Amino acid sequence: MNLAQFNREIAEIRADRVRGASELARRCLAVLMEAARALPETNSAGLREDLLALAAELAGIRPSMAPVQNLLRRWREGLAIEADLELAVARQMAVERAETLIAASRRAVADCAAQAADLLGPGRTVMTHSLSSTVLEVCRLLKDRGLRMIVTESRPLEEGRHLAERLSTWNVPTLYITDAQMGVFVAQADAVLVGADSVLVDGAVVNKAGTCLLALAARERNVPFYVCCESFKRREAGEPPPELEEMASAELSVPAWPGVTVRNVYFDITPARLVSAWIDETGVRRSSAGH
Amino acid sequence: MNLAQFNREIAEIRADRVRGASELARRCLAVLMEAARALPETNSAGLREDLLALAAELAGIRPSMAPVQNLLRRWREGLAIEADLELAVARQMAVERAETLIAASRRAVADCAAQAADLLGPGRTVMTHSLSSTVLEVCRLLKDRGLRMIVTESRPLEEGRHLAERLSTWNVPTLYITDAQMGVFVAQADAVLVGADSVLVDGAVVNKAGTCLLALAARERNVPFYVCCESFKRREAGEPPPELEEMASAELSVPAWPGVTVRNVYFDITPARLVSAWIDETGVRRSSAGH
Numbered sequence: 271m272n273l274a275q276f277n278r279e280i281a282e283i284r285a286d287r288v289r290g291a292s293e294l295a296r297r298c299l300a301v302l303m304e305a306a307r308a309l310p311e312t313n314s315a316g317l318r319e320d321l322l323a324l325a326a327e328l329a330g331i332r333p334s335m336a337p338v339q340n341l342l343r344r345w346r347e348g349l350a351i352e353a354d355l356e357l358a359v360a361r362q363m364a365v366e367r368a369e370t371l372i373a374a375s376r377r378a379v380a381d382c383a384a385q386a387a388d389l390l391g392p393g394r395t396v397m398t399h400s401l402s403s404t405v406l407e408v409c410r411l412l413k414d415r416g417l418r419m420i421v422t423e424s425r426p427l428e429e430g431r432h433l434a435e436r437l438s439t440w441n442v443p444t445l446y447i448t449d450a451q452m453g454v455f456v457a458q459a460d461a462v463l464v465g466a467d468s469v470l471v472d473g474a475v476v477n478k479a480g481t482c483l484l485a486l487a488a489r490e491r492n493v494p495f496y497v498c499c500e501s502f503k504r505r506e507a508g509e510p511p512p513e514l515e516e517m518a519s520a521e522l523s524v525p526a527w528p529g530v531t532v533r534n535v536y537f538d539i540t541p542a543r544l545v546s547a548w549i550d551e552t553g554v555r556r557s558s559a560g561h
Numbered sequence: 562m563n564l565a566q567f568n569r570e571i572a573e574i575r576a577d578r579v580r581g582a583s584e585l586a587r588r589c590l591a592v593l594m595e596a597a598r599a600l601p602e603t604n605s606a607g608l609r610e611d612l613l614a615l616a617a618e619l620a621g622i623r624p625s626m627a628p629v630q631n632l633l634r635r636w637r638e639g640l641a642i643e644a645d646l647e648l649a650v651a652r653q654m655a656v657e658r659a660e661t662l663i664a665a666s667r668r669a670v671a672d673c674a675a676q677a678a679d680l681l682g683p684g685r686t687v688m689t690h691s692l693s694s695t696v697l698e699v700c701r702l703l704k705d706r707g708l709r710m711i712v713t714e715s716r717p718l719e720e721g722r723h724l725a726e727r728l729s730t731w732n733v734p735t736l737y738i739t740d741a742q743m744g745v746f747v748a749q750a751d752a753v754l755v756g757a758d759s760v761l762v763d764g765a766v767v768n769k770a771g772t773c774l775l776a777l778a779a780r781e782r783n784v785p786f787y788v789c790c791e792s793f794k795r796r797e798a799g800e801p802p803p804e805l806e807e808m809a810s811a812e813l814s815v816p817a818w819p820g821v822t823v824r825n826v827y828f829d830i831t832p833a834r835l836v837s838a839w840i841d842e843t844g845v846r847r848s849s850a851g852h
Contacts, residue, residue, distance in 0.1 A: 434821050442820065449740045453770070453771070454805070479742045479745055480741030482778070524714075528729050530737050535738075
């Protein structure tokens with residue numbers, strides 16, 4: 271992989287609207303693996319410097335996504351490349367470090383989904399917003415256990431379509447609605463289950479825009495609101511408040527009316543007090559508010 | 562106008578997704594005017610019978626829209642056609658009754674918008690959802706008084722586009738967002754202002770799906786939530802709960818996935834306790850909850 275290829279990879283990760291935060295974090299680690307194998311360096315010190323610079327660049331491109339930050343930081347922290355290390359060994363160490371973290375991330379997501387499936391149990395109607403790979407895995411685990419789903423389209427790019435299509439192939443009875451109908455249908459759900467891009471220190475949840483509306487509607491109708499994501503998605507204490515990424519206004523497909531600014535903020539923040547329980551790979555933490 | 566033309570008119574009113582409830586109510590009255598002029602009857606009793614049957618049919622086609630019910634009921638109640646009345650006079654009475662109510666409806670909407678513009682005052686940022694002709698009139702009244710607007714697209718048919726386009730021609734600085742971003746932007750508004758299709762006896766508001774989400778988000782951020790509609794939109798005590806009209810699922814433009822039911826409910830109900838004030842042609846009624 272040459273520099274042009276790395277730059278293309280980085281551009282793709284930056285522009286990616288389909289993959290979730292965990293998957294993009296693993297893709298960043300895969301870029302580092304490839305770099306560790308292929309960067310044209312002649313000694314370990316140079317390799318280490320190149321890799322750390324690349325890791326810093328990768329960390330900067332998806333600021334709303336905590337796992338990108340967390341997994342890259344863990345990778346950097348575990349990168350024990352001494353200057354006198356043989357280059358081939360240094361390359362191998364960097365690769366293995368990334369492989370270990372990719373495996374840990376996958377395992378955490380799978381365990382997290384299993385915890386959520388246990389909490390929900392069989393025969394439930396579950397509502398979600400946007401497309402979370404963790405929620406998708408929960409659906410897979412429950413698809414033969416009487417699961418029914420309510421899925422929002424999730425404008426502007428309508429990730430809900432992918433979810434509805436998958437649920438259809440699994441024969442999970444599904445209602446598909448516009449985002450605006452969340453308030454009409456939430457009362458039909460036994461629970462709301464969403465993924466997250468990040469969870470803040472106080473438990474607030476950064477997720478696709480519209481999530482906080484669903485949380486408000488769920489609270490209004492006394493439907494439990496569960497957030498399901500692996501602990502790599504937790505932000506560390508002391509980190510600055512998350513920047514909410516904004517994407518191209520062209521995604522809304524409207525004309526350029528003079529004086530009208532088209533906004534396309536991808537994420538919103540759901541306050542912790544609207545969350546009934548946080549589910550991660552270690553278990554379920556219920557809100558102290560007791561709802 | 563012959564029977565085929567009446568039936569076409571009725572089909573158009575039934576299918577109309579662009580005009581609001583007040584305008585459709587006036588269109589129903591215009592159909593009755595036309596019928597009063599043109600129905601091939603030979604005596605007043607027959608004319609009266611035909612017109613009452615047509616009014617009943619018109620009342621049934623937009624059940625969510627209180628002004629359609631209210632204006633048609635007022636028209637029926639005021640239709641003092643005795644059996645021995647000369648036919649030409651009877652026709653003229655029915656026409657004039659409709660004309661009077663159409664004028665009253667227009668005046669009420671205009672007065673209502675003036676009340677709302679007074680309440681809001683100059684230099685405000687106002688957020689709305691969907692397209693209300695009354696809210697549009699408020700924007701026109703405030704367009705040269707420092708108004709700024711935040712407009713949602715309002716899926717599936719995106720009535721927000723019409724509003725944004727009009728605001729652009731008026732040089733009103735406007736933010737245009739997806740429905741899902743309501744929670745992100747509501748805090749930037751000084752007030753939310755929406756129209757209504759109906760207001761229930763307890764003050765709950767039937768309006769385009771998504772309105773109750775905006776009301777919840779406004780409450781969450783302590784932004785006042787105003788409902789602006791003429792008193793013809795109030796439902797009477799004793800009426801059954803409103804049926805929330807559902808339109809063709811094709812409007813969501815998704816494939817027919819087996820097992821997936823696409824829902825397209827057009828209206829939701831915002832509970833009265835989320836409303837800060839109701840504005841009609843007579844003035845402003847603030848919530849007793851005092852927000």
